[in-house]
Amino acid sequence: MYTQLKEINHKPKAFEFYTADSLWADPHTSKQMLSYHLNEDVDLASRNKVFIEKSIDWIVSHFSIGEKTKICDFGCGPGLYSSGLARTGAKVTGIDFSKNSIEYAKEYAKKENLDINYVLQNYLGYEAEEQYDIIIMIMCDFCALSPVQRKLMLEKFHRLLKDGGRILLDVYSLKGFEERTETSLYEHNQLYGFWSSNDYYGFLNTFKYEDEKVVLDKYTIVEEQGSKVVYNWLQYFSEDTLLxxxxxxxxxxxxxxxxxxxxxxxxxxxxxxxxxxxxx
Known part of the structure; x- marks a missing residue:
């Protein structure tokens, strides 16, 4: 038991592990994430409906989006932004590796008669011959990537954009980093059964990395038949580091x-x- 608890509370090196598939591609947790996406009143997997509508209106206006505009939405989820942007007549591609989210997005687009190209894929591996006018990565997805992954992603954006093309992304600030605290929590069926349909015990260890300005939420999920660890990394940026x-x-x-x-x-x-x- 001591050895297990020591491992649960072990602080890894920043971005030492990558387990995004445990959150977005797992059949159970991806369904939970989809339900959070579609909850119009909260800012969890997606922002609330009022903000999204305001955001889409601003994006359309600021970028003068119209029928000839080609847009790629990295981490599109169930298509909340992709759908709104496609209503302008823009040619929109949405990429996500949550099967549940992409299936929902496709069904919604079909019902609303929206012509959107949805791709079920981890966007780290996405490539295309087509070039875009605008690339968006929203809900601070960029912050979940390691320095190496961010470098590869920006290089990818550069290849996929037309000359003069632009990216829109949001990130966590150093003020956000200052407000985070290190914690250790333990809870039966943590997050109301979010991690499994079976009975389980969940441990959450939040670690801060002062030098790197990174926060890790480390979830250890213990079931009767075994355990798993999910690492949720978040990079926080100053203006200069992002620049x-x-x-x-x-x-x-x-x-x-x-x-x-x-x-x-x-x-x-x-x-x-x-x-x-x-x-x-």
């Missing part, structure tokens, strides 16, 4: 905002959003 990563990948920051709905940049929010343009 450096974008510049190295061939992008120039066009504008910064408090969020992806175009709120004025206050430097006092737990998140911030950037628009960056591809440089030749």
């Amino acid at each position: 450096h990563e974008l510049k190295d990948a061939g992008f120039k920051i066009e504008a910064m905002y408090d969020d992806v709905a175009g709120s004025n940049y206050s430097k006092n929010n737990t998140e911030f959003a950037v628009i960056a343009e591809k440089q030749s």
Whole structure:
């Protein structure tokens, strides 16, 4: 028991493990995530309905999106943004590796007569000959990636964008990092059965990495037939660190905002959003 508890409370190196499939591709947890996506009143897997509608209106206006605009939505989930953007007549591609989310998105698009290309794939491996005018990555998905993965992702964005194409993404700020605290929690059927349909015990260890400005929520799920560990990494950014990563990948920051709905940049929010343009 002591050895097991020691392992549960062990702090790994920053981004040492990658277990995104345990959250997004597992049949049980992906259903739970879809239900959070579709809950219009909370900001969990997706932001609330009012914010999303405001955000889509701002994106359409700011980027002058119309029928000739080609957009790629990385981490599209059940298509909440993809659907709204496609209503303008834009040609939209959505990528996600949650089968439940993509199936829902396809059914919704069919019902609403929206022509959207949905791709069931981990976006880290996505490639296409087509080039886009705009790439979006929303809900701070960029922060869940390791430095190596972010570098590869930005290089991918650069390849997939037309000359002068732009990306819109949001990230967690250093203010958000300061507000996080290290904790150790234990709960029977943690998060109301989120992790399994079977009886289980859940441990949550939250670790902070001061030098890297990274937070890890480490979930250890113990069932009668075995256990699993899910590592949820979150990178927090200063303006300079994000600027450096974008510049190295061939992008120039066009504008910064408090969020992806175009709120004025206050430097006092737990998140911030950037628009960056591809440089030749």
